Amino acid sequence: ARQSAVQQAETEARAEGLRLGARQLAEAMEEARRTIGMDLHDQTVADLSRISRNIRRFADRGGTMDRELQTIEDDINHCLRELRMIVDDARPSVLELFGFADAVEALMDRSASQLQTPVDWQVIDDSGGLIDRMPARSQVALYRIVQEAVNNAFRHSGAAEITVRIATLGSRVTIRVQDDGLGMSSDLRRHASGIANMRTRAALIDVGFKLKSGPKGTEVRLEIEGSTLLPKRESETP
Ligand SMILES: Nc1ncnc2c1ncn2[C@@H]1O[C@H](COP(=O)(O)OP(=O)(O)O)[C@@H](O)[C@H]1O
Ligand SMILES: [Mg+2]
Structure with a gap:
């Protein structure tokens, strides 16, 4: 033993x-x-x-x-x-200047303006800006993940509506990127490199990653535990 x-x-x-x-x-x-x-x-x-x-x-x-x-x-x-x-x-400078939700909004605005067909998109932050209080490294990683999910939604889904929602659920914060587009095959879900990168980035900062996709659209969901939210105090590490 x-x-x-x-x-x-x-x-x-x-x-x-x-x-x-x-x-x-x-x-x-x-x-x-x-x-x-x-x-x-x-x-x-x-x-x-x-x-x-x-x-x-x-x-x-x-x-x-x-x-x-x-x-x-x-x-x-x-x-x-x-x-x-x-x-x-x-250089996600908007992230530093304006915070997470506004940075995502700027990103979506840019993506939407490049499309031929109009998309109804929005960012909803019900967390009171909690992401902005996370360690910078985690913020950048979360931004990169959302960036990929948003780019995918605009590029591949053909959705009429794309929503990013930041919400608190008990001690947890969730970020969801949702589209009502055509969905993706389960094979792609497992093997596509953009998806794999999102998964890896999430794992590296101890954030849960879920991908749901079907004929009604796709949802990328990030789950951040309360303990991960707090900036680590260097002096406390042994
Ligand atoms: N939100 C989405 N809706 C529909 N299809 C998607 C979505 N996201 C990804 N896909 C499909 O999965 C494939 C792989 O995605 P990804 O790994 O991000 O690679 P890339 O974006 O470089 O093509 C895409 O080419 C697309 O066919
Ligand atoms: Mg992609």
């Missing part, structure tokens, strides 16, 4: 080690994305904006803008728009 207790302790230690490793990796990746986002913003976006302004100035001076030059200007502006989106994704 003692032998197996030791073995179990070793297994648990190994699992915890892997978990910690994965967690550090996730944090390092988030940090890298942020840095790349800032570099792209400060350097590349600034450079392209300057080139675009120079073309404009050149054209303004000549009075006419030749077709080829116009094409180049359009291309650069297209590049700039794409790049701004990449930067926004890499």
Whole structure:
């Protein structure tokens, strides 16, 4: 019995080690994305904006803008728009500035504006902004999960309605991303990489992940236990 207790302790230690490793990796990746986002913003976006302004100035001076030059200007502006989106994704600045619910709202607004058909979408926060009081690392992870779920809903579901709802349920907080679209096959639910990433991100911050999907639509549900909500006090760890 003692032998197996030791073995179990070793297994648990190994699992915890892997978990910690994965967690550090996730944090390092988030940090890298942020840095790349800032570099792209400060350097590349600034450079392209300057080139675009120079073309404009050149054209303004000549009075006419030749077709080829116009094409180049359009291309650069297209590049700039794409790049701004990449930067926004890499650095969830809205999350820091306005908090979780508003950041999700900005994300949905952006997704909705890119669709041909109108979608009725909303963010409802009944938790009194509890997510904003979580440790920053957890907030970013939750945002990334919701981002993927929202993107999926807008991109794949063909829904007329998409709702993100943050609510408290006893000591628990839940975040639900719901659409009334066409649903997804059970095979996709298990093997698709976007889904797997959401699951992994949730596991790394001890958040429950559930995916329900059927002919009436899809729901991604995150369940956050009360204890996970509190910012950890570093001084208390042994
Ligand atoms: N909310 C949804 N409604 C309908 N289908 C979905 C939804 N989310 C995902 N899917 C389907 O599952 C597939 C896999 O999703 P995902 O792993 O996120 O990959 P990706 O978004 O890159 O295609 C999608 O291509 C789509 O067919
Ligand atoms: Mg996806």
